[in-house]
Amino acid sequence: MLPQRFDQAKPFLTLGIALLAWLLIPTAVKRMARTSFFELQAPLQTTASYVRDLQDFWSLKTRSKNELIEAGRDLARLNAAYEARLQQDAALRAELERLERILKLPTPPGYRAEPARVVLRDFSSWWQRLVIRKGHNYGLVEGAPVIYAGGVVGRVREVHAYTAVVELVSSPGVRIAATTEGDTRPISYQGGVNPTYGPAVGTVEYVPLDIFVTPSAPRRLVTSGLGGVFPPNLTIGFLIRVEPSSDGLFKSGDVRLDPALSALNEVTVLVPEPAASAR
Amino acid sequence: MKRRVLILTAASLLLVLLVGQLNHYLALWQMHVWCGGLFVAFVALRLGYRTGAASVFAAGLLLDAGVPAAFGTQGFLFLAAHAVIFTVRARAPRDETIIGVMVALFANLGLFLALCFLRMDSTMDPAQSWMRAFADLLISQIVLALIAPWFFAVQTRLLEANGTSLRATTRTSRFAL
Numbered sequence: 001m002l003p004q005r006f007d008q009a010k011p012f013l014t015l016g017i018a019l020l021a022w023l024l025i026p027t028a029v030k031r032m033a034r035t036s037f038f039e040l041q042a043p044l045q046t047t048a049s050y051v052r053d054l055q056d057f058w059s060l061k062t063r064s065k066n067e068l069i070e071a072g073r074d075l076a077r078l079n080a081a082y083e084a085r086l087q088q089d090a091a092l093r094a095e096l097e098r099l100e101r102i103l104k105l106p107t108p109p110g111y112r113a114e115p116a117r118v119v120l121r122d123f124s125s126w127w128q129r130l131v132i133r134k135g136h137n138y139g140l141v142e143g144a145p146v147i148y149a150g151g152v153v154g155r156v157r158e159v160h161a162y163t164a165v166v167e168l169v170s171s172p173g174v175r176i177a178a179t180t181e182g183d184t185r186p187i188s189y190q191g192g193v194n195p196t197y198g199p200a201v202g203t204v205e206y207v208p209l210d211i212f213v214t215p216s217a218p219r220r221l222v223t224s225g226l227g228g229v230f231p232p233n234l235t236i237g238f239l240i241r242v243e244p245s246s247d248g249l250f251k252s253g254d255v256r257l258d259p260a261l262s263a264l265n266e267v268t269v270l271v272p273e274p275a276a277s278a279r
Numbered sequence: 280m281k282r283r284v285l286i287l288t289a290a291s292l293l294l295v296l297l298v299g300q301l302n303h304y305l306a307l308w309q310m311h312v313w314c315g316g317l318f319v320a321f322v323a324l325r326l327g328y329r330t331g332a333a334s335v336f337a338a339g340l341l342l343d344a345g346v347p348a349a350f351g352t353q354g355f356l357f358l359a360a361h362a363v364i365f366t367v368r369a370r371a372p373r374d375e376t377i378i379g380v381m382v383a384l385f386a387n388l389g390l391f392l393a394l395c396f397l398r399m400d401s402t403m404d405p406a407q408s409w410m411r412a413f414a415d416l417l418i419s420q421i422v423l424a425l426i427a428p429w430f431f432a433v434q435t436r437l438l439e440a441n442g443t444s445l446r447a448t449t450r451t452s453r454f455a456l
Contacts, residue, residue: 011328011362018336018358022351030350037344044296120299121306124313125411126398127347157347167347172400193407194309196414262307 035160042163046133049119109228111145111270114138118265119163128168128194132267135160143229145270150258151235152176152223153267166267169236170200170257177226178204178236180211180219186226189236189255200262202255207242209251215240221255231270283326286437287334288341291318294430295341301422311415312422313394315342316387319357321431323364324373324382325445335361348398356393360386374445380427387423391416 100107116132123129134140136159146153146166154174158165167174171191178189185208192201204221213219218238225232235258242253298314305312318338322331339354346353364382371378395412399405435445 008366011332011365014328014332015355015358015362018332019355022355033340034344034350037340041292041295041341041345044292045299048296048300121303122299122311122345123302123306123309124311125408125415126394126400129347131345165345165347172403173347190402193403193411195407195411196309198309200309262309 038160042160045119045131046163049117049133053117108231110273111231112139112273114140114269114271116164116267116269118267121262121264123168123194123262125193127173128171128191128200129157130154130166130168130264130267132164132166132269133162134269135162135164137162139271140164140269141271144272145230145234146267147234147270148260148264148267150260151237152230153261153264155229156269164269166269168200168261170194170202170261176230176236177224178221179224180207180239181222183208183211184224186224187221189221192254199259200257202237202257203252204239204242204255205245205250205252207239207251207253209244209249211239211242211251213239213242213253218256282441283330283438283443284333284337286441287322287326287330287434288337290430290434290437291334291338291341293433294318295338299345305418310418312419313391313415314387314419314423314426315339315353315357315390315394316360316383316385317423317427317430318342319360319364319386319390320379320383320427321434323361323386324368324371324379328365331361331365332358352397353390353394356390360390376428376431379431380424383423383427384420387419388416391419 097107099105114134116134116138118130119133120131121129122131130153132146140156140159142156142159144156146155152169154166154168154171156164157167169176169189169191172193174191176189178187179185180187187207188205190203190205192203194200211219218240221236221239223230223232223234223236237255237257240254240256242251244250245252294314294317298312301312319335322334326334335357336354339357340351342353343350364386371382373379391412395409399408399412438445
């Protein structure tokens with residue numbers, strides 16, 4: 001029988017041996033184990049999201065016919081406005097292609113829009129992420145930009161068989177090249193610490209000294225298109241405060257993000273088109 | 280032993296799913312619940328070392344699979360917490376639910392702080408980061424105290440349905456199971 005002192009240390013000894021063994025396991029095996037554990041949970045989370053959708057469906061069934069008629073009328077108006085914009089868009093695209101041919105400019109990369117339902121939101125103090133209900137089965141790729149009606153949501157961080165993980169623009173690890181609306185000089189945007197009960201926030205660096213904002217007169221911060229991940233002119237948020245940085249060459253400041261980011265149910269993934277990425 | 284580990288891992292999977300759903304709705308208010316201590320407390324207090332260690336490690340890996348951090352971090356933190364609780368469990372009336380809840384709260388506190396030190400972004404303002412972390416910790420502790428008796432009961436019933444008598448396992452040798 002083992003002496004009592006050793007007997008008491010046995011759990012910690014076992015822990016040490018397990019840790020050493022874990023460090024020696026090849027990365028490929030760990031990656032496979034991680035994927036297996038994730039895929040084990042994915043069907044349960046997806047099922048829960050389908051149940052939520054069903055709840056929404058039945059709650060909508062309780063609406064009166066008058067409400068549905070009003071909603072249909074509003075949608076018809078919106079559709080008419082969008083139809084007119086699509087025609088303008090087609091004319092502008094044709095003009096752009098003509099100019100590109102004349103000036104022999106390279107064609108910017110194209111994207112395929114892939115709408116996806118949100119399965120899970122995970123907004124901790126460490127990171128802010130969404131799990132969406134599309135993955136490899138719809139050709140999603142890591143790093144693809146994700147948008148919604150209000151602008152940028154984030155980028156795809158992991159792609160699994162039937163789901164994908166999106167890192168939100170409010171997550172501290174996310175950095176995007178941005179500009180203020182109507183300006184072409186690049187600014188560095190980074191997700192910030194998101195306070196409880198408040199809207200998501202971000203920070204900016206390298207803001208030119210001639211840019212002034214106040215909370216009552218904010219400026220829209222948009223993607224610059226630099227780096228090739230996000231298309232240009234997508235809304236990131238609103239610059240609400242800037243102050244000179246310690247080196248005096250630039251300003252740094254705070255960005256207020258859309259509170260709707262915390263309540264998203266559907267997003268659109270911009271999947272780079274193969275032909276464009278091959279170029 | 281394998282069947283007991285599988286049953287406890289299934290219970291952990293259920294808890295991961297429920298806490299995930301809770302966090303989905305709490306995201307509207309920028310709140311987050313983390314109940315890591317709950318995966319460790321019951322198995323460390325009531326079961327043998329091998330069964331408990333295997334199940335808490337599996338629970339840690341389940342949580343690790345869904346987060347953008349090194350795979351195995353929570354698994355080994357849970358193993359460490361399990362080893363500490365297992366070593367000192369003889370000094371407390373470990374069959375009592377209230378003791379289990381207290382141990383789960385302390386384990387959650389220690390594990391949450393350890394994860395904060397490992398995961399907190401150093402480029403962010405530490406004052407704001409820790410304020411948010413403490414707000415999440417407070418909510419987590421409240422939720423854990425509320426659901427811990429239910430989760431302990433789920434684990435007990437699942438083990439009893441498998442034919443494991445916790446009264447018998449309490450009396451057996453420390454490393455036998």
